[in-house]
Amino acid sequence: MEKHFNSIEYVKGLSEELIDSFKKANKATTPVLVGNAKENAVRNKLELIFPQSIGVSTGCVIDSFGHTSKQTDIILYEKDICPVFSINDTPESTYYPCESVIAIGEIKSTLNTNTIDDSFSKIKSVKECIRHSSDNMYWRKYCSRQIIYGSESEIYNQEANAFDQIYGFILCEKIELKIETFTNQCIDLIKNTSAHLLPNIIVSLNDGILVYIDTSCTNNYFIREDKHNADSIYFIEVPSGNFQYLLHELNKFINRGRSSNILPFNKYIIGSSSLPGTGLICQI
Numbered sequence: 001m002e003k004h005f006n007s008i009e010y011v012k013g014l015s016e017e018l019i020d021s022f023k024k025a026n027k028a029t030t031p032v033l034v035g036n037a038k039e040n041a042v043r044n045k046l047e048l049i050f051p052q053s054i055g056v057s058t059g060c061v062i063d064s065f066g067h068t069s070k071q072t073d074i075i076l077y078e079k080d081i082c083p084v085f086s087i088n089d090t091p092e093s094t095y096y097p098c099e100s101v102i103a104i105g106e107i108k109s110t111l112n113t114n115t116i117d118d119s120f121s122k123i124k125s126v127k128e129c130i131r132h133s134s135d136n137m138y139w140r141k142y143c144s145r146q147i148i149y150g151s152e153s154e155i156y157n158q159e160a161n162a163f164d165q166i167y168g169f170i171l172c173e174k175i176e177l178k179i180e181t182f183t184n185q186c187i188d189l190i191k192n193t194s195a196h197l198l199p200n201i202i203v204s205l206n207d208g209i210l211v212y213i214d215t216s217c218t219n220n221y222f223i224r225e226d227k228h229n230a231d232s233i234y235f236i237e238v239p240s241g242n243f244q245y246l247l248h249e250l251n252k253f254i255n256r257g258r259s260s261n262i263l264p265f266n267k268y269i270i271g272s273s274s275l276p277g278t279g280l281i282c283q284i
Contacts, residue, residue, distance in 0.1 A: 008240075014045050015243040019205050022173045026109070039073045039107045042171060046076070049247055053143045054102070054254060055079035059086075059094035061101050061166070063129040064267035068095070070125040074105035076167075076250070078143050083265055097268050098129035099259050102142055103167035103250055110176040111204065113185060120189050123168035124197045131158055132267060133260035139164075140261055142254055147261045156260060159196045162225035167253040168199045169246060174206040183235055186210060195227035203246045208237035225253075 018041055025037035039058065046056045055077045061069040062085075071092055077084075082100035087093040104126045106119040133139075139156040140147050150156070158164045175182050190198060202210040212230035214222045224230040238245045 011049070011244055011247065012241060014048065015205070015241050018042065018045050018243060019173075022109070022205065034109060035073075035107070038109065038173075042074060042105070042107050046074070046247075046250075050076070050251070050254065053078065053080050055082070057094065057096075058091050059096060061098050061104065061126045061129050062095045062268075063098045064132045065130055067129050069129060070122045072104045072122055072126055073107045074103075075101060076103040076254075077101050080143065081145065083268055085268070097265060098126075098166065099131045099265065101126070101129075101166050102254055102257060103169065105169045105171055108170065108172040110174055111170070111172045111182065111202070112176040115172075116170075116182070116185055116189070119170045120193065120199065123170070123199050124193060127166055127168060127197045129166070131260040138261050139258045142257050142259060156258060159194075160228065161258075162200070162228060163253065163257045164259075165196055165200075165226065167250065167257070169250075170199050170202045171243075171246065172202075172204050175204045179207070179235060183210070183233060186233060190227060190233070198227055200226050201246065201249055203242050205242055207242075208235055209242050209245055210235045225249075 021041035022038050025034050025041065028034045028037050043056045043058070050056070055075075057075050057077070058071070058073055059075055060071050061075065075096055077096050078100040082096060085095040104123065106122055108115045108119060111119075133156060136156040137149055138147055139150060139154070156164055177185070186202070200212075211234050212224040212227050213232050213234045214224055214230050215232050221232075221234070223234070
């Protein structure tokens with residue numbers, strides 16, 4: 001029996017359990033079943049770590065302008081605020097307004113040429129959703145109903161500010177390609193995709209992480225949350241754990257991320273809060 005609880009060891013244990021769960025999932029009899037088992041294992045671990053106000057699910061992301069994303073494996077959303085639209089209670093056919101989606105993730109057994117392309121495409125389809133805002137001076141923190149009127153320096157900008165975007169990650173068990181081939185394919189995709197539509201991080205449980213960095217400072221580099229202000233990508237195995245680093249980044253976005261105000265949610269329910277002027281009026 002331990003005298004003191006060690007949270008770092010606890011999270012390390014979750015990472016080890018996840019790796020073991022991925023190995024067990026490989027015993028399933030079809031690729032779809034293998035994928036489902038791995039996605040479910042990741043969702044279970046995220047639910048253990050993050051507060052109950054953060055929902056963890058799967059499905060599609062929508063905006064109020066008519067865009068619907070491709071189905072994505074992991075969706076982190078504001079559980080106490082977000083209206084959820086589910087068809088026959090089917091998780092894969094559940095739709096989440098983008099204003100309340102914090103992060104999304106693609107789970108792969110291995111990353112190869114095809115699965116890298118597929119993951120980039122699915123994350124792009126989510127990030128193409130536009131959060132409705134009539135005034136970019138107004139914004140709110142995730143899981144808060146309080147609307148904040150910011151200064152000029154705090155203007156809400158989904159394309160330019162990393163913390164105003166939906167965070168996107170790719171998580172796999174291992175990278176099937178040589179690392180040089182893997183990074184070259186990522187560079188090709190990065191060069192041909194708008195910065196705000198790219199994954200924020202790629203994590204291999206067995207190999208390492210890929211992040212964006214700025215090398216413009218002499219004798220130093222800075223890790224960037226997305227491609228904005230970055231001139232390079234950086235692949236490294238994290239000594240404290242690759243999955244642990246992903247949890248750290250997700251937690252950072254939960255606490256520092258912003259969305260537009262919650263009023264646009266009316267658009268998903270009745271379209272407009274104003275009543276038409278052609279009805280019958282009777283004095284009382």
